[in-house]
Amino acid sequence: MSIAERLAEVREEIRAAAVKAGRDPDGVRLVAVSKTRPTEEVRQCFQAGQLVFGENYVQELQAKAAGLSEPVEWHFIGHLQSNKVKYIAGIVGMIHSVDRLSLAQEISRQWGRLGKSCDLLVQVNVSGEATKSGATAEEARRLVQEIALLPNLRVRGLMTMPPFFDDPTAARPYFAELRRLSERIAAAGIPGVEMRELSMGMSGDFEAAIQEGATLVRIGTAIFGTRDRGPGAG
Template sequence: MIKENLEYVEKNIRKACEKAGRKREDVTLIAVSKTKPVSDIREAMACGITVFGENKVQEIRDKTAEITEPLSWHMIGHLQANKVKYLPGVACMIHSVDNRKLADEIEKQAAKHDLVMDVLVEVNMAHEDTKFGLSPDEAIDFVKEISTLPHLNIRGFMTIAPYTEDPESNRVYFKGLRELKDQVNSLSIPGVHMDTLSMGMTGDYEVAIEEGATFVRVGTGIFGERDYSKKA
């Protein structure tokens, strides 16, 4: 099933890139493996997938302890500052930076490991009460504020668009995030040049690609529905 699902997702990614006049290599598929067992991840690896996304620090720690092959692991879920210490050297990017306390802790832990952590600033484009992230109006000032932290490399923005039956209804949010990125780049903030937009999930990744996504986060579309009653 995973192999067939990946072939279907890949076909759709290529189609969306073609429609938008973009190169396929400009879009990275993140296979969101949260709650899924290592056996599923290995099945995806056998199909050539090397980039995986996890929502919980404990899961990313457990899975990277068992899977020692060189993969790119992305922390895409809400992150508490007290869990950051487990991520340097494990996650290659943190997608969900949305407050100064968290940014300061990433700075502190990255400095301890003598590395620079790639991060994305999470923006709640649809102003949903149930989601984390800064409002679009706060995002640029926040980027300026944390741009002085030497062990953070602010690569771009991430958003989680509303769940919808109509992917087209999320186009406005993806377009808005791209425009926000372009606005930041036009300001020439020292040390900041954004090249990354993490947006689009199983239900709307094609529209996200058409609007400039460089990372699409697909879980259910690859691994099937999740059973949250079971531990991974």
């Protein structure tokens, strides 16, 4: 099966999951996770109609962005070190994985140098797993308040990665917790903050995520085929 055919299947599954949940399918965007995949596969996926691509590694993102003339929208979804922010400044449309103030400050600095602003999501470790990045729920609310005071940044929502389960429905309570946290932060009325995005759900559990309000689902394996698992992606 070709990338275009798999992409069409995934899109139909997303549409069906949204309809089943009583949601507008247009309210769920697909982030095609292209980490470790060659640039040519990204091009094929773009030609099949996919616009947004998620990358986990700075160097790989740089190389692909330089190698593609197509107007793709890049999202950075992996763990990001502050000293590497400068290499993706102005290239990515959104960073999903902001989990500390020092990182947000560096993003603000680097985008400010370009006279631009960066959309970002605060990553929340809803499961409390030591192996996962992300702020706790309590830290996330405070972090959003602190980031809102920085120039050149726009907080657009939250991101999480639940534990891995053989039964994808087992992840649903974690998605529900992120949604509730988003609602609490939105209710706080923090100036400049919009809780409009929930980045959650991967190849194995995106239907459960959509049922709990996901607006961005990060899917790689179901589109590009199997590869080594890594943070931030499915």
